Amino acid sequence: MKVAVIIPTWNAGRMLQEALESVAAQTVRPTQVVVVDDGSTDDSVDVVSAHPAVALIRQSRCGTAAARNTGIARTDADVVAFLDVDDLWPPRSLSVRIAALREAGADGCYGVVEEFLDPAALSRPVRPRSAARVPGSILVTREALARVGGFDESLPGGEGVDWVARFDATGLRWTKVDDVVLRRRIHESNKSRDPQYAKRTGLLEVARRSIAAKRLAPSGRAHPAPARESSD
């Protein structure tokens, strides 16, 4: 089974080095590691060149979704995983997900996400570990990518949530592992608390689309846990 890892980056050389080291330390080595440099002007290219097995694609600044899509187009692997440049994988991240995906015969696999504070960030609480389907924690089959399509480049953000919502709406199936598969870096400003946040970042639009997709879905369709609850 060929496994590809796609890492979008933009001016994040220091963190890119750490991300690549965490990929190199995987107990199952990926077949392809593709860094998509989205117009960096820092030392990102030098960082990648120190890792001869890593492919580098350079493009002008188009955003995270477009960078991931560029990487998807470049790979012919059977399964694809995504790592954001500021995040890290524990050494068994790929192996446990690949094993679970195979065993379940599922279309995608995800696991537990653990947050850690960037050394440069002010101290703040991190969320407790929890299973979540963010781009860095999911591993999906090529067939699933073909059916769901790429990340929506028109969204100002929230494109990972949108992609997962479309995966669900397509009727594809997840399997989950209880291991930590992603260590997610918390920056001082990860979540802006301003009232426009969800509009600015596309999350409200993603919610609207998801509601519309549920309306269009034929009744009785096997949506995973629609979680529509009665009110009383």
Added chain:
Amino acid sequence: MGSFVVPSLEIVSEVIDGEAVILDLRSGRYYTAEGVAAQVWQGATAGMQRRQIVESCRAHFPDQPSVDSDIDAFLELLVTAGLLLPEQESAGRDNPVLDWPARYSPPALQWFDDLADMMAMDPVHDAGPAGWPWSAPPPSNPPAS
């Protein structure tokens, strides 16, 4: 009940084409309210008094006997869901003209938790305009505040 406030900046909503979509980033849960319900949400979040909302609705649907109790039940539901907080005295905010639908249906709220794992997890990395983590090209104009 007098008027209401939205109790957290992490509750965001938009009313488009007669549908209110409400997202609670604290839980990752998102809601939809259509028709009469969307207008009640619009009015309540703009600071209208419960009485003003009911009167506006009654004026549009004079033959509907259940307007009062329907709207009360719906506002109660929004409070129970943590989306609204009653306040005794209205701060006298906006007083929007509510755009009631042509046909009356009792206000209802649907909610979904299927994307909560991501919605509540801050899926967007937005540390700054000079490099990632940042999810999109920086806007040419700063967002309106």
